[in-house]
Amino acid sequence: MTAAPDLTSAPREDGVDAAVAAARRVIESLLRAGGSSTAEMDRIADQLNSVADHLDEHAPERDQRMVDMWAREDFTRHDPVTGPENAIAPPLHLTARADGSVRGVLTLGLPYQGPPGHVHGGISALLLDHALGVANHRAGLPGMTAELTLRYHRPTPLFEPLTVTARQVAADGRKxxxxxxxxxxxxxxVSAEGLFIAKYLPRPR
Structure with a gap:
């Protein structure tokens, strides 16, 4: 069986990806510990600020970093849904399916909680908006989100595998x-329907 093509950047085991994975662990651990923890939070804050100071000292200027982000072919490395370089991304890894859809499986933890034990509705919207956008790229006609309509059928659980799917179903001019x-x-x-507007009309074949 042929592996499904990747549509998002896979995380690496070293470098910035490893550091970001550690940062995700810190975020989760802080939430698990909470304000009543016996951990020495003031000392932890000093240590984390020291790490941030070191990173800032060695970082390029913001404008240059933004140019670098979008100049590379692997620009999905930094987005807030699939980016292995982004500590707030779960991250969601999407692959192309033979039927033209895209699919990914992920498990969300405490940083994404809304109702007790369940995913915040805004996080579901973020995942679906991005997955729909990736499906448009997969179909060869990407666009910007104009409308996103969500229906919440039942609470989305934390700590369990979630399957995210998306598919471009129609195109009429730039719509x-x-x-x-x-x-x-x-x-x-959660189900979603989106209207996207293509920047350019596709060229006739």
């Missing part, structure tokens, strides 16, 4: 229609 869903245990938790 693109795309759908997607988040499922858990084989049931749809």
């Amino acid at each position: 693109i229609r795309t759908t997607g869903a988040i499922e858990a245990r084989g049931e749809v938790c």
Whole structure:
């Protein structure tokens, strides 16, 4: 069986990816510990600020960094959904399917909690908006989000595998229609319909 093509950057085991993975662990651990923890939070704050100071000292200027982010072919490395260089990204890894859709599986923890034990609705919207956009790229006609309509069928659980899917279903000139869903245990938790506007009309073949 041929592996499904990757549509997002896979994390590496060293360098900035390893540092970002450690930062994700810190975020989760801070939430698990909370304000009533016996951990020495003031000392931890000093250590984390020292790390941030060191990173800032060796970072390029912000404008130069933004140019670098978008100049590279692997620009999905920094976005807030799939980016292995972004500590707030879960990250979601999406692959192309033979039927033209895109699919990814992830498990969300405490940093993404809304109702107790469940994913915040805004996080679901973020995942689906991005997945729909990737599906448009996969179809060869990307665009910017104009409308995103969500239906929340049932609470989306934390700490369990979630399947995110999306597919471009229609294109009329610059208007693109795309759908997607988040499922858990084989049931749809959130479904989405999006209207996207292509920057340019596709060239005739």
